[in-house]
Structure formats: C-alpha cells, structure tokens
Amino acid sequence: MRRWLEVESGVVSGEPSIGQPGGQPIDWWVMRAGDLHRFISLLKSEFDEVIGPVAVDGVIRLRPIESADDLPTGFTEQQETGSYRLLETGTSLRFSYGLGPDSLKSIVHPPRSPVWTMRRHDGTLIVDQALHGTTTRAVIGARACDLRALDILERTQTGGQHTDPAFAVHRQGLFLVAIDCSHPAPTCFCDTGGDGPVADHGYDIAITELDHPNGIVYLVRVGTDHGRSLIESLHLAPAPRTFLEHRDHQHRSISREFIRELPKDAAKVVRLADHPHWNDVAERCLTCGNCTAVCPTCFCTDMDDIVGLDGETATRTRVWDTCFSMEYSHLGPGPHRTSPAARYRQWLSHKLGTWHDQFGESGCVGCGRCITWCPVGIDLTAEVESLGRPVEANA
Amino acid sequence: MQHTSATPIAWPESIEHGQSPSLAVWKFASCDGCQLSLLDCEDELMAVAGRVAISYFPEATTAMVDGPYDVSLVEGSITTEHDAARILDIRRQSRLLVTIGACATAGGIQALRNGRDVDGFTSIVYAHPEYITTLATSTPIADHVRVDLELRGCPIDRGQLLQTLAALLNRHALRLPTTSVCIECKARQTSCVMVAHGTPCLGPVTQAGCGALCPSFHRGCYGCFGPMESPNVPALRTQLGLLGLAGVDIDRLLNTFNTTAFAELEQTQIDERAPS
Ligand code: SF4
Ligand code: SF4
Ligand code: SF4
Ligand code: SF4
Numbered sequence: 001m002r003r004w005l006e007v008e009s010g011v012v013s014g015e016p017s018i019g020q021p022g023g024q025p026i027d028w029w030v031m032r033a034g035d036l037h038r039f040i041s042l043l044k045s046e047f048d049e050v051i052g053p054v055a056v057d058g059v060i061r062l063r064p065i066e067s068a069d070d071l072p073t074g075f076t077e078q079q080e081t082g083s084y085r086l087l088e089t090g091t092s093l094r095f096s097y098g099l100g101p102d103s104l105k106s107i108v109h110p111p112r113s114p115v116w117t118m119r120r121h122d123g124t125l126i127v128d129q130a131l132h133g134t135t136t137r138a139v140i141g142a143r144a145c146d147l148r149a150l151d152i153l154e155r156t157q158t159g160g161q162h163t164d165p166a167f168a169v170h171r172q173g174l175f176l177v178a179i180d181c182s183h184p185a186p187t188c189f190c191d192t193g194g195d196g197p198v199a200d201h202g203y204d205i206a207i208t209e210l211d212h213p214n215g216i217v218y219l220v221r222v223g224t225d226h227g228r229s230l231i232e233s234l235h236l237a238p239a240p241r242t243f244l245e246h247r248d249h250q251h252r253s254i255s256r257e258f259i260r261e262l263p264k265d266a267a268k269v270v271r272l273a274d275h276p277h278w279n280d281v282a283e284r285c286l287t288c289g290n291c292t293a294v295c296p297t298c299f300c301t302d303m304d305d306i307v308g309l310d311g312e313t314a315t316r317t318r319v320w321d322t323c324f325s326m327e328y329s330h331l332g333p334g335p336h337r338t339s340p341a342a343r344y345r346q347w348l349s350h351k352l353g354t355w356h357d358q359f360g361e362s363g364c365v366g367c368g369r370c371i372t373w374c375p376v377g378i379d380l381t382a383e384v385e386s387l388g389r390p391v392e393a394n395a
Numbered sequence: 396m397q398h399t400s401a402t403p404i405a406w407p408e409s410i411e412h413g414q415s416p417s418l419a420v421w422k423f424a425s426c427d428g429c430q431l432s433l434l435d436c437e438d439e440l441m442a443v444a445g446r447v448a449i450s451y452f453p454e455a456t457t458a459m460v461d462g463p464y465d466v467s468l469v470e471g472s473i474t475t476e477h478d479a480a481r482i483l484d485i486r487r488q489s490r491l492l493v494t495i496g497a498c499a500t501a502g503g504i505q506a507l508r509n510g511r512d513v514d515g516f517t518s519i520v521y522a523h524p525e526y527i528t529t530l531a532t533s534t535p536i537a538d539h540v541r542v543d544l545e546l547r548g549c550p551i552d553r554g555q556l557l558q559t560l561a562a563l564l565n566r567h568a569l570r571l572p573t574t575s576v577c578i579e580c581k582a583r584q585t586s587c588v589m590v591a592h593g594t595p596c597l598g599p600v601t602q603a604g605c606g607a608l609c610p611s612f613h614r615g616c617y618g619c620f621g622p623m624e625s626p627n628v629p630a631l632r633t634q635l636g637l638l639g640l641a642g643v644d645i646d647r648l649l650n651t652f653n654t655t656a657f658a659e660l661e662q663t664q665i666d667e668r669a670p671s
Contacts, residue, residue, distance in 0.1 A: 111582035293581035
C-alpha cells in the first residue's frame with residue numbers, strides 16, 4: 001500500500017496545478033489511516049474536547065471521542081421515513097454513513113443551558129449570570145448541510161440587535177472538520193433544499209473519504225489559517241490529480257442518489273393558511289416535537305425556573321421549546337394554537353415560508369432529519385407537494 | 396420543556412404567616428412506591444423536614460398529629476367502601492390535596508379489574524374469598540373528591556415532587572410539563588427506540604415528567620404519566636401496527652398504567668374523525 005502511494009505521488013510531481021514543488025501552498029493533501037490517527041491525536045492536544053461520529057445504541061451520533069478507534073469504522077445506516085437502522089458494511093470505511101440525529105445545534109445551542117442563579121443575601125437578591133466557559137471543541141463529521149445550518153442558526157442567534165452570549169461563546173470555541181457526504185440517506189434532499197452534499201465553505205478542515213480501488217484514502221483541504229497550520233504540522237503528502245478526479249467521480253455518482261426534492265413553490269404554498277391539507281397531516285401528526293428537536297435550525301426556547309426548597313436560591317435554565325407544544329403559543333387568555341393542524345402549520349410555514357421574511361432565506365437545509373426521526377414518518381417534502389396541488393385534487 | 400401555566404391552587408394560609416405548614420401523607424390502594432419517592436429524596440429530606448411539620452406519614456414516622464392539614468399528599472386509588480368514605484374525611488381535613496402517582500390520578504394497574512368479573516378474580520386468588528370486601532372498580536381520587544394538583548407517574552418523579560413542595564413552601568408558581576415524553580427524550584439525547592430499534596413506545600402520546608427514563612434504558616415508554624396535552628392515539632396505533640404489533644398487543648400496551656385514559660381518548664378521536 002505504501003509503495004502504491006509513492007507511485008501515485010510520483011505522478012503528481014509533474015502537475016503544477018496541484019503539486020507545489022516551487023513552494024506554492026498545497027491545496028489538497030492525502031491522509032491514510034495512520035495519518036488519521038495522528039490527526040485526531042493532534043486535535044486532542046489542541047482542543048479541550050474532540051467530538052466525532054460514534055456508533056452507539058444503534059445510531060451514529062456525535063459524541064466526545066478519544067481516538068480514531070472510536071470512529072464508526074465498518075458501519076453505515078439505512079434511513080427511511082420514521083426509521084433508522086445501523087448496518088455493518090464489511091469495509092474499513094469510517095465515514096460511509098448518512099446523517100444521524102445530532103447536528104451542530106446540540107453543541108452551540110444545547111438542550112439545556114444555564115442562564116442565572118439567584119440567591120438571597122442580607123435581604124437582597126443577588127443574581128449571578130451563568131458563565132458559559134470557553135471550552136474549545138473540534139467537531140469531526142459536520143456535513144455540508146450542517147455547516148449551512150450553523151450559518152442559519154448563527155443568524156438567528158447573533159445576527160440581530162440582541163446577541164445570545166451562550167451561542168457566541170460556544171460558536172467561538174468551535175473548530176470544524178467537515179466530512180463530504182459519500183452515502184447520503186434517501187431522506188436527504190440537500191441538492192434541492194440546500195447547497196448540495198459537498199462542503200464548500202464554513203469549515204476549518206474538510207475531508208473526503210475516497211473509496212479508491214487501491215484502498216481507502218482521505219483527501220484533505222483547508223478553509224482557515226488555523227486549519228492550514230494544523231494540517232501542515234502533520235507533513236502530509238500532496239494529493240495526486242488522479243485522486244481528485246476520482247473524488248469528482250464519487251461526488252457525481254452521489255448526486256444521482258437523491259430521490260426527494262423540495263418543491264420550488266414551497267415558500268408560497270406553506271402560507272396557504274386555510275388549505276384543507278393541514279387537517280389531513282394533523283390526523284397523522286403526534287405533535288410530539290421530535291422534528292423541531294432534530295432540526296438543525298429550530299432555535300425556540302423556554303425558561304425553566306426552579307426554586308430551592310429553602311427558598312433562598314433559584315435557578316433559571318434555558319430549555320429547547322417547540323411550536324408543537326400548546327404552551328408555546330400561550331398568550332394572555334391561553335394557548336392560541338390549540339389544534340394540531342395549527343401547530344403543524346406553524347412549523348412548516350415558519351421553516352419554509354416566514355423564515356425568508358425574518359432572516360432572508362429558508363430555514364431548511366434539506367438534511368432530512370425531521371423525516372427519519374418523526375416516529376410516524378411524516379415527510380415534509382410530501383406535505384409541501386400536497387399543499388401545492390389544487391384543493392380539489394386533495395379531496 | 397413546556398409547562399402548564401401557574402397552577403391555580405390557593406396557598407395554605409400558614410405559609411403566609413411564616414409558620415411551618417403541616418403535611419400529611421395518605422395511602423390508598425397502591426404499592427407505596429410514590430411515598431417511597433419522598434423518602435428517597437435523601438439529600439433534600441432534611442430541608443423538607445425543616446420547612447414542614449410532618450404531621451401524618453405512617454410510612455416514615457409514628458407521630459400522628461390530628462388534622463386539619465395544610466397539604467395532603469394522597470397515594471393510591473379507591474377500591475373499597477371504607478376508602479371511599481375515608482377520602483371524603485381527608486378532603487375535609489386538608490387545605491390542599493395533591494394526588495401522587497398513577498393509582499391516585501388514574502386508578503392504577505388495579506383498574507384493570509374495571510368492567511370485569513371481580514368476584515371471579517377473588518375466588519381464584521383468595522383461599523377465603525368471603526373475607527374480601529371490595530368495590531367492582533378501582534377509581535382515581537378525583538372521581539371522589541376535588542383534587543388541587545395531580546403528580547403523575549408510576550412512580551412519580553422525585554424532582555417533580557420536590558419542585559411541587561418548593562413551590563408550595565415558597566409561594567412560587569409551579570409549572571409541570573404537559574408535552575410529550577419525546578421532548579425530554581431528545582433533550583437528554585437518547586436515541587429514539589422506536590425509530591432506531593423498532594421498539595414500540597408510548598412516548599409520543601405520554602406526558603413528560605419522568606425525563607424519558609425508559610427510552611434511556613432502551614425500553615419503550617409504558618405511558619405511566621398518562622396522556623399528554625394532545626395525544627393522537629389513533630395515529631400512534633397505526634404506527635405500532637406498522638412495527639408489527641397486533642391489535643391486542645397495542646391494546647395491552649395502551650391499557651397498562653393508565654387503563655382507560657388512552658382508550659377513551661382514542662375512541663373520542665375516532666368518533667371525531669368519522670365522516671358525519
Ligand atoms: S426542516 Fe427537516 S430537512 Fe429541513 S433542515 Fe430541518 S430537519 Fe432538516
Ligand atoms: S419551526 Fe417552530 S420550533 Fe422551529 S424555529 Fe420555527 S417556531 Fe421555532
Ligand atoms: S411531524 Fe412527526 S416528529 Fe413532528 S410533531 Fe408531528 S409526529 Fe412528531
Ligand atoms: S424513544 Fe419514545 S419517547 Fe423517545 S423520541 Fe422515540 S418515541 Fe419519543
């Protein structure tokens with residue numbers, strides 16, 4: 001295997017556009033399995049925490065990892081509406097899986113986040129704002145849609161007049177190692193709902209796992225100076241052109257795999273507030289809130305206040321909320337979105353419609369998480385399609 | 396986590412006057428598990444004991460102070476004539492009556508007897524059935540007296556119990572979630588057992604409060620907290636059927652801890668949806 005790589009590298013030396021014998025900076029590097037171990041060790045020494053994909057409880061999740069041995073080598077998954085199954089591939093591929101339920105949201109906008117604690121002292125109340133720490137985290141395994149979702153989420157949390165300090169701190173400490181999708185799930189539709197399966201911005205380092213006939217290799221590129229300095233310190237070989245051609249070929253064949261698409265008129269049809277189809281989907285929807293929890297851009301929260309038994313202390317914690325909750329729309333006289341139809345409509349019309357008015361883009365990146373993790377397999381692309389059909393045809 | 400808004404209960408007067416409110420804990424047909432949840436609050440129990448006068452709690456103390464009581468916690472369901480009379484008396488003696496657990500709030504597992512041949516059961520189970528006097532039904536406390544607050548679950552969640560006591564003692568609004576268990580399941584980043592393993596789970600129709608305990612141990616939710624705010628039972632039944640569960644198994648799953656609650660809701664929903 002070693003010899004083969006040397007031969008391939010030899011081919012490269014004559015190609016000025018990729019190779020850089022003249023001291024030009026390298027754009028593409030090659031990693032092999034051993035290099036990947038070195039790379040993760042380097043991340044471990046550089047960051048407080050390294051998070052990566054791990055096969056746990058039958059699902060590939062983003063979890064803290066110790067070494068490259070924790071990666072889901074030989075695992076993939078099968079996803080359908082309302083169904084996820086972990087499978088073994090019998091290969092040594094480490095990243096040949098489609099997205100799991102975790103997005104970067106869980107890290108930068110965690111399900112529970114302390115806001116303040118209050119205590120009584122000499123008859124006055126003292127409020128201590130929560131400190132969010134400055135933990136630095138390298139995350140391996142973000143996909144193109146995750147990076148885009150992070151951008152969208154960032155605009156909602158720090159884009160306006162009021163910045164969420166917790167988000168800003170968590171984001172600041174984030175170092176992103178993107179992995180290009182090689183096996184998108186059939187629930188994904190990022191080519192019509194988002195940017196497509198290949199990360200083109202928003203990463204520090206991006207990696208393509210190449211299932212090359214001669215063996216598995218990792219093609220590496222960088223997006224930031226920090227990423228470049230880390231990669232350069234590993235002294236990797238530059239990637240030969242043939243590998244890049246193989247990469248193009250791999251990506252082209254993936255693009256043909258997408259079977260879902262978001263109708264182009266989505267932003268319009270989700271605003272048809274009186275469409276009878278909202279009642280149709282409400283008969284199937286459990287109003288359980290799984291979709292908003294796994295959606296990488298849903299940001300709504302509530303405050304959870306707890307008073308100590310002694311009455312001397314209180315804590316406020318910010319917790320994920322969902323527009324599928326009745327209490328979410330509680331105004332003066334009570335909840336105003338009581339019917340499940342009104343709640344499903346809020347989710348879809350915000351995500352795909354009014355998000356444009358609010359943030360200048362769609363709130364959906366086409367990751368398909370809400371389709372897989374809906375316990376009854378409701379597929380928003382199909383619901384949008386039904387909303388787009390003339391009303392008679394729905395009856 | 397979503398909550399019902401400030402619970403509309405009147406705070407005991409004694410709290411306003413700065414005295415320790417008196418607390419009584421009562422048991423009806425039940426397994427004692429919910430009372431034990433209170434005793435389980437080891438770290439917090441001293442703080443509770445310091446703030447309330449525990450006036451009646453046979454499980455924990457021999458002291459028995461006569462009523463009236465500021466707060467009564469009631470565990471268990473009504474299954475005998477004697478208990479049906481006793482709960483009326485307890486209600487009269489209690490400023491606030493809080494029911495704790497699935498037995499007290501929904502009749503408990505023992506409500507499986509409802510609508511069945513109870514005499515037949517007693518004759519099979521007991522050597523001397525003639526000594527047994529029991530009602531034909533097991534009913535929740537709220538069927539007999541006014542209840543100020545219900546804490547659900549089998550058993551109750553000790554965190555919810557402590558929050559309730561803290562809110563009562565400190566005159567703080569109490570908010571208990573009414574959304575699905577799924578919300579808590581996702582918040583603790585448990586992998587969904589239904590989607591990832593095909594394990595039947597009642598989480599989507601069950602009220603949050605347990606912290607998604609069962610799914611975190613790879614088990615489906617058994618529904619012990621009872622129906623959430625807008626449970627879509629027919630839609631869940633369809634999905635459980637797709638997972639390969641037979642109709643009778645779905646019935647059994649739905650009818651274990653909250654024997655009639657889910658079934659009644661399901662019937663209402665089916666009726667509502669039927670074309671008129
Ligand atoms: S709406 Fe669904 S597909 Fe779109 S970003 Fe959210 S989870 Fe992904
Ligand atoms: S879709 Fe619902 S939960 Fe998601 S951001 Fe919009 S209102 Fe919030
Ligand atoms: S669409 Fe699915 S995941 Fe979302 S609330 Fe309805 S049943 Fe739950
Ligand atoms: S395991 Fe059960 S409670 Fe948890 S998300 Fe899945 S269906 Fe909901």
